[in-house]
Amino acid sequence: MTVETSIRLSPLADWAAAFDQLPADIQVREMPFRTQLSLRLDADGPAAASVAEVIGVALPTAPCTFVGTDEVEALWLGPDEWLLVAPPGRQAQLQDALRAAIGDEFGTVTDVSAQRTTLRVSGSLTREVLARGCAIDLHPQVSPGGTCVQTQLAQAGVVLLVRDDAATSVWLLIRPSFAPYVASWLVDACTEYREEAP
Amino acid sequence: MQLIPCPWCGDREEAEFHYGGQAHVAYPDDPHGLSDAQWAQFVFFRDNPKGPFAERWMHAAGCRRWFNAVRDTATHDLLAVYRTGQQPPQSIAPSTGQDQAQVATA
Numbered sequence A: 001m002t003v004e005t006s007i008r009l010s011p012l013a014d015w016a017a018a019f020d021q022l023p024a025d026i027q028v029r030e031m032p033f034r035t036q037l038s039l040r041l042d043a044d045g046p047a048a049a050s051v052a053e054v055i056g057v058a059l060p061t062a063p064c065t066f067v068g069t070d071e072v073e074a075l076w077l078g079p080d081e082w083l084l085v086a087p088p089g090r091q092a093q094l095q096d097a098l099r100a101a102i103g104d105e106f107g108t109v110t111d112v113s114a115q116r117t118t119l120r121v122s123g124s125l126t127r128e129v130l131a132r133g134c135a136i137d138l139h140p141q142v143s144p145g146g147t148c149v150q151t152q153l154a155q156a157g158v159v160l161l162v163r164d165d166a167a168t169s170v171w172l173l174i175r176p177s178f179a180p181y182v183a184s185w186l187v188d189a190c191t192e193y194r195e196e197a198p
Numbered sequence B: 001m002q003l004i005p006c007p008w009c010g011d012r013e014e015a016e017f018h019y020g021g022q023a024h025v026a027y028p029d030d031p032h033g034l035s036d037a038q039w040a041q042f043v044f045f046r047d048n049p050k051g052p053f054a055e056r057w058m059h060a061a062g063c064r065r066w067f068n069a070v071r072d073t074a075t076h077d078l079l080a081v082y083r084t085g086q087q088p089p090q091s092i093a094p095s096t097g098q099d100q101a102q103v104a105t106a
């Protein structure tokens, strides 16, 4: 028997106050409960075309990229695997639409919304702070907007989305059990950028 | 840290990868026909060359795909990476597990 509770707490619900204390040139916010669907199918098969019609954009086939619309974004996670990300609460609707579109073709759609929470990191210090724990070069020449890498940030597995060409806006998709650790690491990494105490 | 070129993601730190042992070790055609010694040979025995060696690697912290790599065991240079199902570049001529197969069926 499942117990339905009316209160839903995001993994980083307790961290908002700590994020507020960060230096002015970096902002960190959790974007909880976003819709995430795991999509597995043959990139060249008919199911890929059907999915493209539903989400309004062709699935990215270039490794380590993402594309999207205002409604839904498709993240490349592997040659036959994508993560579809949308605002909170769209799971059922999006899943039904995708399954109907795929029909009898080979493809799977799985709701994995609870698997990761999203941290939005922005501001001019973004690249410098992340570089303290992430080996990926976030320079715009290497990682322009639209880059989606799965890698490690301070040894924790993350999906890292570069939102703009200056890497001043980065989203981190993190497992809930690692989220408090990554949050505390981020706050610690920002320490030296604080204004000197008067 | 050494960088390993994932065939999908490009150069990534070694810590993102898992090692999968020797590549191209073919599953026996008739496993039931093997003696215990031959089966042990297939399961446990691997080449250990000094020089180019074809290995399996997996990009565990990234795209989570298996792939093959030819690594020089003396220098740790990765001489080539190629996707599963493909054969190593002829120019490198790594040990391919052929010796093993012959022993197993001898």
Ligand SMILES: [Zn+2]
Pocket: B006, B007, B008, B009, B010, B059, B062, B063, B064, B065
């Ligand atoms: Zn990879």
